[in-house]
Amino acid sequence: xESIYSVADAINEFNPVANLWDVAAYAFTGKDRxxxxxxxxxxxxxxxxxxxxxxxxxxxxxxxxxxxxxxGPGYSSVSVMQGKYMGIEVGQKLNQLSPGVWSKVYExxxxxxxxxxxxxxxxxxxxxxxxxxxxxxxxxxxxx
Amino acid sequence: xxxxxxxNNLLNVKDEKYLTVxxxxxxxxxxxxxxxxxxxxxxxNEVRKILGTNEITxxxxxxxxxxxxxxxxENNIWIVSSLTSLFEAFDFMNLNxxxxxxxxxxxxxx
Numbered sequence: 001x002e003s004i005y006s007v008a009d010a011i012n013e014f015n016p017v018a019n020l021w022d023v024a025a026y027a028f029t030g031k032d033r034x035x036x037x038x039x040x041x042x043x044x045x046x047x048x049x050x051x052x053x054x055x056x057x058x059x060x061x062x063x064x065x066x067x068x069x070x071x072g073p074g075y076s077s078v079s080v081m082q083g084k085y086m087g088i089e090v091g092q093k094l095n096q097l098s099p100g101v102w103s104k105v106y107e108x109x110x111x112x113x114x115x116x117x118x119x120x121x122x123x124x125x126x127x128x129x130x131x132x133x134x135x136x137x138x139x140x141x142x143x144x
Numbered sequence: 145x146x147x148x149x150x151x152n153n154l155l156n157v158k159d160e161k162y163l164t165v166x167x168x169x170x171x172x173x174x175x176x177x178x179x180x181x182x183x184x185x186x187x188x189n190e191v192r193k194i195l196g197t198n199e200i201t202x203x204x205x206x207x208x209x210x211x212x213x214x215x216x217x218e219n220n221i222w223i224v225s226s227l228t229s230l231f232e233a234f235d236f237m238n239l240n241x242x243x244x245x246x247x248x249x250x251x252x253x254x
Binding site for chain 2: 059060061062083084085086088089090093094104106119120130133134135136137141142143144
């Protein structure tokens with residue numbers, strides 16, 4: 001149960017509305033929305049989560065140089081596997097925005113110690129990660 | 145049916161054509177950008193909502209993909225990826241004269 005709460009908290013940590021609220025609260029009071037004191041570094045991290053590094057205007061594609069840039073320093077990779085099938089429409093769209101060899105990746109990782117499975121598109125040529133998201137708690141795709 | 149259970153029971157699928165279809169469906173569910181969605185019935189309900197019709201066919205799927213491939217919603221690329229895998233499943237079913245109902249029966253028999 002504790003693990004479920006841990007993952008829920010971790011996901012909420014990247015809720016853009018909550019983080020934007022924290023950033024705004026920090027600017028005025030130096031504290032987050034709950035009144036907890038925040039360091040400048042924590043405020044910058046929350047701002048970074050709200051404003052992705054490589055959002056490509058109007059495309060709906062957000063590029064990241066690392067998964068910690070998306071999920072924060074509490075994220076670490078454990079194992080990866082390549083998705084079996086990636087449609088040509090998706091490959092073409094990604095290639096228009098960032099040329100290279102793209103693949104679909106499922107990754108077993110941990111977020112603040114809790115097991116999570118992350119899915120993303122990866123450009124092996126540039127090392128960019130596109131639209132990563134946490135699909136589920138646990139490592140379901142790796143258990144067979 | 146939970147896809148983790150489904151994957152663990154793929155060895156029980158004797159017909160390779162059904163195996164191919166089920167693998168595409170598993171892929172489609174993995175790509176669907178909803179946290180913790182891992183159930184085939186829930187996934188097909190989501191697809192019906194997205195398509196705006198109860199009829200999931202290769203035509204309705206292709207139509208949605210063609211019209212929405214360039215939508216700028218952040219989830220869109222994953223929805224398109226998911227529906228593309230599902231479209232491949234339906235295309236393969238059409239080629240091999242397999243009905244969706246029979247695929248669902250096969251899934252539920254595992």
